[in-house]
Amino acid sequence: xxxxxxxxxxxxxNHAAEAREAIESILGQTYTDLAVVVVDDCSExxxxxxxxxxxxxxxxVSCQRNDRRVGMIENWRRxxxxxxxxxxEAEFFSWGSDHDLWHPRWLACLxxxxxxxxxxxxxxxxNTKVTADGGPVDRKPWFFDTAGVESxxxxxxxxxxxxSAGNMIYGLFRADAVQKAGVFRHVLVxxxxxxxxxxxxxxxxxVRQVLWFRRxxxxxxxLGRQRAxxxxxxxxxxxxxxxxISHAAVLFWxxxxxxxxxxxxxxxxxxxxxxRCFAFGGVLHGWQSLRGLRSDxxxxxxxxxxxxxxxxxxxxxxxxxxxxxxxxxxxxxxMGDKARRKxxxxxxxxxxxxxxxxVRRPGVLTLRALRAIPIVKNRAVPWLLRQEMxxxxxxxxxxxLKRELERLQQTSGPIIIGPWVSEVGFELLYxxxxxxxxTRTYGLENRRLIVVSRGxxxxxxxxxxxxxxxxxxxxxxxxxQQRNEERWIEGGNQKQYDVTDMDREILDRAKAAVNLQDxxxxxxxxxxxxxxxxxxxxxxVGLLTKHTDYRRLTPVAGDNxxxxxxxxxxxxxxxxxxxxxxxxxxxxxxxxxxxxxxRESPVVxxxxxxxxxxHEDLAVAGGMGIHRIDHLMTPERNLxxxxxxxxxxxxxxxxxxxLAYVGPFYGVPSIGFYSNESELVPxxxxxxxxxxxxxxxxAVTLDIRxxxxxxxxxxxxxxxxxxxxxxxxxx
Numbered sequence: 065x066x067x068x069x070x071x072x073x074x075x076x077x078n079h080a081a082e083a084r085e086a087i088e089s090i091l092g093q094t095y096t097d098l099a100v101v102v103v104d105d106c107s108e109x110x111x112x113x114x115x116x117x118x119x120x121x122x123x124x125v126s127c128q129r130n131d132r133r134v135g136m137i138e139n140w141r142r143x144x145x146x147x148x149x150x151x152x153e154a155e156f157f158s159w160g161s162d163h164d165l166w167h168p169r170w171l172a173c174l175x176x177x178x179x180x181x182x183x184x185x186x187x188x189x190x191n192t193k194v195t196a197d198g199g200p201v202d203r204k205p206w207f208f209d210t211a212g213v214e215s216x217x218x219x220x221x222x223x224x225x226x227x228s229a230g231n232m233i234y235g236l237f238r239a240d241a242v243q244k245a246g247v248f249r250h251v252l253v254x255x256x257x258x259x260x261x262x263x264x265x266x267x268x269x270x271v272r273q274v275l276w277f278r279r280x281x282x283x284x285x286x287l288g289r290q291r292a293x294x295x296x297x298x299x300x301x302x303x304x305x306x307x308x309i310s311h312a313a314v315l316f317w318x319x320x321x322x323x324x325x326x327x328x329x330x331x332x333x334x335x336x337x338x339x340r341c342f343a344f345g346g347v348l349h350g351w352q353s354l355r356g357l358r359s360d361x362x363x364x365x366x367x368x369x370x371x372x373x374x375x376x377x378x379x380x381x382x383x384x385x386x387x388x389x390x391x392x393x394x395x396x397x398x399m400g401d402k403a404r405r406k407x408x409x410x411x412x413x414x415x416x417x418x419x420x421x422x423v424r425r426p427g428v429l430t431l432r433a434l435r436a437i438p439i440v441k442n443r444a445v446p447w448l449l450r451q452e453m454x455x456x457x458x459x460x461x462x463x464x465l466k467r468e469l470e471r472l473q474q475t476s477g478p479i480i481i482g483p484w485v486s487e488v489g490f491e492l493l494y495x496x497x498x499x500x501x502x503t504r505t506y507g508l509e510n511r512r513l514i515v516v517s518r519g520x521x522x523x524x525x526x527x528x529x530x531x532x533x534x535x536x537x538x539x540x541x542x543x544x545q546q547r548n549e550e551r552w553i554e555g556g557n558q559k560q561y562d563v564t565d566m567d568r569e570i571l572d573r574a575k576a577a578v579n580l581q582d583x584x585x586x587x588x589x590x591x592x593x594x595x596x597x598x599x600x601x602x603x604x605v606g607l608l609t610k611h612t613d614y615r616r617l618t619p620v621a622g623d624n625x626x627x628x629x630x631x632x633x634x635x636x637x638x639x640x641x642x643x644x645x646x647x648x649x650x651x652x653x654x655x656x657x658x659x660x661x662x663r664e665s666p667v668v669x670x671x672x673x674x675x676x677x678x679h680e681d682l683a684v685a686g687g688m689g690i691h692r693i694d695h696l697m698t699p700e701r702n703l704x705x706x707x708x709x710x711x712x713x714x715x716x717x718x719x720x721x722x723l724a725y726v727g728p729f730y731g732v733p734s735i736g737f738y739s740n741e742s743e744l745v746p747x748x749x750x751x752x753x754x755x756x757x758x759x760x761x762x763a764v765t766l767d768i769r770x771x772x773x774x775x776x777x778x779x780x781x782x783x784x785x786x787x788x789x790x791x792x793x794x795x
Contacts, residue, residue: 067151067153068098068099068124068151068154069154069155069156069175070097070098070154070156070158070175070236071101071150071151071154071157071239072098072099072100072147072160073101073103073143073144073147073157073158074103074115074160074162075103075159075162076103076104076107076162077105077106077111077136077139077162078109079107079111080111082164082279084114086160086164087162088118089166089167090160091118091122091124091125092168093168093170093172094168095172098171099124099126099151099154101126101146103130103146104127104130105130105134105135105139106129112129115127115162128146133296135293135294135295135296136293136294137248137250140247140248143159144159144242147239155239156175156179156236156238157239157242158171158235158237160234161234163279164278166277167189167273167274167275167276167695169273169275170189170275170276173275173628174187174188174189174236177236177269178238178269181269184238184266184269185237185241186232186236186241187235187236187268187269187270187271188231188232188234188235188236188270188271190205190270190271190272190273190274190275191205191274191277192205192276192277192698193278193280194277194279194280195279205274207270208222208228208232208270210268211268211269212267216264216329217337219267220260220263221340222263223259224260224340224341225344225348227256229255229256229259230255231278232255233258233259237262238266241262241265242258242262245261245262246258246261246318249314250294250300250302251307251310252290252291252294253307253311256307257314260315260341264325264329264337291304306346306349307345308342308345308346308349311342311345312338313338315334315338316334316338319335319337320334461593461594462611465590465593465594469502469586470506472506472584472586473506473508476512477582477584478514478584479508479585480571480575480583480584481499481513481514481525481528481586482516482570482586483535483567484521485518485535486558486559486560488703488722489721489722489748490559491524492729493755494591494595496617497612497614498595498611498612499525499528500528500613500614500615504613508586510529510530513531514531514578515529515531516535517534517535518534518703519704520700521704522534522704523704523708524617533574533577533578534700535570538574538577539570539573547569550566551565551566559592560588560592561589561592561596562589563587567587571585591611595611598747599745599747599748601746605750614754614758614759615758616759617729620707620708620730629691629712630668632665633665633666633667633691634665634667634713634714635668635709635710635713635715635718635727636658636661636667636670636717637669637671637706638654638658638681638682639680639682639718639719639721640682640719641719641721643719643738643743643744644720644740645739645740649739651682653739653768654719654737655684657717657737662690666689666691668693668709668713669684670693670710671683672694672697672706673694673697706726707730710723711732714732714733715733715735716732716734716735717735718737719737719738720737720738721736724736724763724765725755727761728759728761728762729755731761733763735764735765735766736752736764737767737768738765738767739767739768739769753765
């Protein structure tokens with residue numbers, strides 16, 4: 065058998081439920097110069113038989129089974145040694161898993177990151193934790209690499225303090241480097257020791273793409289659990305030695321006594337590395353133990369969580385401002401007339417809130433029942449808003465806006481812009497152009513601005529400020545959805561005409577996140593209350609043009625994402641909404657458009673796979689020129705990913721709505737389709753047309769019934785006529 069460039073050792077034990085998905089995600093890699101060697105540790109649930117079945121149908125897979133249970137460390141060692149015995153000339157090695165999942169481009173990206181770079185001994189990607197049933201776990205990505213660090217001492221120190229062994233051990237290694245580092249030694253936390261030794265041999269390169277989906281079964285790490293899984297039989301006495309001591313002893317023996325790395329690392333230097341490992345490991349273990357104790361206490365005594373958070377924020381404030389300033393602020397806020405007035409005000413506020421809750425809850429239930437009636441949702445609420453417009457002239461509202469912006473102009477502190485929790489279309493088409501006008505006209509300095517939005521909308525605001533807080537860093541997805549639904553019910557619609565309780569809570573959490581005790585706020589209600597006169601045709605277009613500034617947005621960085629996309633692609637997203645409802649005709653039309661586009665040019669689908677609003681994506685399978693990026697979509701960054709993809713596309717094609725406005729802001733032609741004209745607001749269509757004129761890029765809105773005319777004109781599918789007329793290569 066030809067020697068593959070990459071060989072994957074897959075140690076397996078009792079994961080029959082996930083084994084098929086795991087090995088299929090490995091065999092389905094776009095990089096095909098690989099082999100898989102399975103070493104099963106006497107599984108009792110049919111895992112070995114499942115993997116053996118793949119060996120029978122794919123020559124790249126071979127299987128072997130231990131004659132007795134040897135435990136995790138020895139089984140991982142045997143997986144590596146079996147790969148070396150079978151393919152001694154293989155350049156790269158990776159440990160596989162019998163329960164995790166890998167993106168199809170996982171191996172291709174890692175090979176690209178390590179191949180031709182002899183100083184790099186390990187490449188690994190970002191990962192997303194998923195539950196046992198495949199659902200996402202709300203965790204932030206972890207970043208660490210030492211690429212470009214030539215000093216072995218600096219790499220060793222960085223790895224000792226910052227690495228996360230569990231996130232790195234499933235990367236792609238240079239096989240000879242792993243062998244030189246002793247593979248998995250018989251100690252606790254062996255993956256950390258292996259990576260520590262590898263840091264002395266070369267650099268670690270992290271690929272900033274989510275390419276590994278790690279099954280997460282809760283808090284599994286404990287030294288007791290490791291002893292049980294590593295040493296299934298009689299446990300040796302050294303298994304009870306603290307891991308940082310055993311790691312230091314191993315390094316002292318191989319580097320200081322035996323001198324296995326000489327002359328690159330002399331015995332004296334090796335001894336110093338062992339001492340540093342002992343010191344760093346002891347401090348790290350103590351810190352991890354304290355954090356674990358804190359987590360255990362907070363889980364058992366949930367009432368302590370708010371106080372623990374206050375202590376952490378106070379510590380941050382002291383570090384930022386200094387002890388004396390923080391102490392003076394504390395005394396001012398807890399003593400004297402000012403403190404008493406604040407206490408009385410808080411007491412009155414609590415009484416008002418309690419009285420309001422007594423009235424609010426029955427009212428919310430009543431409003432929820434009324435909102436479920438279609439005629440109330442679709443007809444009554446818009447009609448009431450229009451009637452209100454007849455009674456209120458726009459001039460006083462414009463004057464109120466001017467006075468508020470002049471007041472902000474006179475202040476010198478930070479200004480929080482937002483929070484924005486409304487539709488994407490309004491954010492792009494009105495809110496950002498409004499901010500462009502307001503900051504320019506009233507001289508609001510960029511350094512003072514802090515934007516609060518959601519879903520990774522940071523790229524849309526980078527021309528205004530670098531300070532951005534994402535709401536999904538402050539709220540879990542479930543908590544956000546619940547609070548937003550309550551806001552809709554209370555307000556009757558999604559628009560932010562008033563500052564709600566949810567807005568206030570977001571602002572409080574945002575200020576805490578950036579260590580601010582107080583800040584001015586530029587809230588979307590200022591824009592909504594003014595421009596509604598234009599939306600409901602109670603004011604001329606001059607009201608819009610005098611209070612907005614349409615310009616192209618700053619190009620989006622994201623080279624890692626761009627490397628994974630095809631060339632000259634078209635970005636596509638069809639989803640269902642009132643103007644494009646979920647009907648068989650609309651499904652057929654959208655599917656035909658996507659399939660036809662894919663025959664002419666690569667298509668990248670922007671389906672999110674998330675359930676953050678009431679818009680359902682059209683499900684279309686990948687393959688045949690259709691590329692999916694669902695794996696990159698998380699609540700925290702889905703808008704950022706979609707923006708990066710659209711900004712690099714030849715064109716955008718999809719449902720008329722929010723994303724159809726993104727393309728023109730980046731010079732990308734866009735075509736948005738609708739089928740129910742009665743659900744469209746003429747003012748929005750007019751602004752979309754004006755947007756295309758302002759930025760010099762076509763922004764076309766089409767009724768799907770225009771398809772017949774386009775077929776007649778261009779002798780093809782509907783999209784092809786529009787593409788020939790409006791889609792050009794995007795430089």
